[in-house]
Amino acid sequence: MWPFSSATFVPATSIQGLAGKVILVTGGNNGIGKETVLQLAKHHPRKIYLASRTESKGRDAISSIKSQTSQDLDIEYLPLDLTSLPSIKQAADHVISHRDRLDILILNAGIMAVPPGKTASGQDIQMGTNHVGHFLLTKLLLPTLQRTANEHNADVRVISVSSEAHNMAPNLDTILSTEKLAATGPWTRYAASKAANIMFAAELARRYPALTSVSLHPGVIKTDLYLPNAETNALVRWGARIVGPVLFGTVETGALNQLWAAAGAKKEELVNGEYYTPVGKHRTNKWSTDAGAGRKLWEWTEKELKASGY
Template identity: 35%
Template sequence: MFDINAITSQEGRVAIVTGANVGLGFSTTHTLAKNGATVVMACRNADKANSAIAELKKNLPDADLVFMPLDLSDLKSVKRFAEQFLEQFDRLDLLINNAGVMVPPYQKTVDGFELQMGANYFGHFLLTSLLLPLLEKTGNARIVNLSSIAHRNGKIHFDDMHFEKRYSKMEAYGQSKLAMLMFSYELSRRLKEQGYSTIAVAAHPGVANTALSRYLPKPMIALLTPVAGLLLSSPEEGALPQIYAAVGEDIESGDYLGPNGFNEMRGKQPVKVKPRPHALDTEVSGRLWEVSLELTGAHYFD
């Protein structure tokens, strides 16, 4: 059983947390920094990132926190971030691909991707490829990808991946989170084939009360607000599965972590969980891998 109060020291370790200034990323950053890790906070907005650092330092004055700008919806920004990180650090123990956006109005990224698929998945796919050599050089490193129970109804729409024909906010979100989960399994398989010590795992928070909900319809927000404490987990609870994935001593490549409560919607204890069967379809994940290489220009295992 994972005990967040009994995490082994993270002194000397370096972690990247995308979307570290708010919600699950903020809670994950707090836990890692509290236990001695250097945490690079990869965030899009400098003001919000610096405000988050100031807030964290109120309770953790000695925390080693570094802000680096990263906009996952812009592949050029992803490349700049990786270049900056590699110039400043000679090790990377944890890459926590946490950042995301949920059910926004239809938008395309500067690279022509539907926003959720671009920011939630493609940006992280490229980022991971650029940092993988350093992860492997560091040794026994971990890649943690944030998925969602929304993967259960997700489908990879190879015929209209960017929803140019018909946009459904939830279908697009489900696709992006299924993609993150399939990416974890496919990457895990390939890491093992290459004999790498780096492992890839996935986690989901259940249904957490975070800033992701800002795009939900106003009537739904009004309905949920009075009962949020009963139905939704806090960001601190929601972050537990990805923290477990990052530092748990019994984690193996290909594991998937989530809350232990009813239908994995929330829970006080993070546990290993099972995805829906379609998330394990190697034919689809292999095809997604090839499409992702083509669209992002990423290179793995060169």
């Protein structure tokens, strides 16, 4: 709808004013998450929460970002383990108790095609990390997001980082069954979690239209997400070394689409609940347009969380 190229969208000049805004980025310690925090920081928001699991990496990222911008920027490390529901609640409680607003929430963190496993609450490790964890974080932050959205001329955005891998996702019945999902391969489980990201973003927009909620594909980029696969898969290792330099984009270009969606596009340029490919290209998507699927995913996730006391 509002297509941009990486040449026409330049974060330094294209991002709207961020003065007074509070931002939270999950997985902000490396890759496109770190690049996203860096570029947003250059526009001097009121506060950025850099959320990640490993404190040393999070603090190193903040030091690196401040060395490239300003030591006076308010960037705070926020401990967040998306496989742990208590950790997610602690992170949300910290934000809620210290901030009266939240303008931009970027759900960027994720894992890709890792070996089989489950979260402490029993979900597939990829579905639990990439979808369920972010669902709970958003749910707990909803009162703050809604309060901010009720202000005059408010512009509150929730950005779900998905992937074109959603095209490889199994049917909804498999996505919503931990047992059936466990019987599939690592890439299918990853694709299922990315389809869930799209459905979640769309359903969030339906249920809370005062928020602008979109999902997106960052592009094919070489990030640390490939490391676990390169260690165990010779084909991935070969691809990263030989084909990667040709096919993979840089972290800088990989962050452009979420930067555009979070702070570059005007509010009226975004179709609430929809899916975007780089940079700023609105794509019709079966997962975003299927309201029934979105409702079923939402209800399944609520049921999973309720079973664990959340």
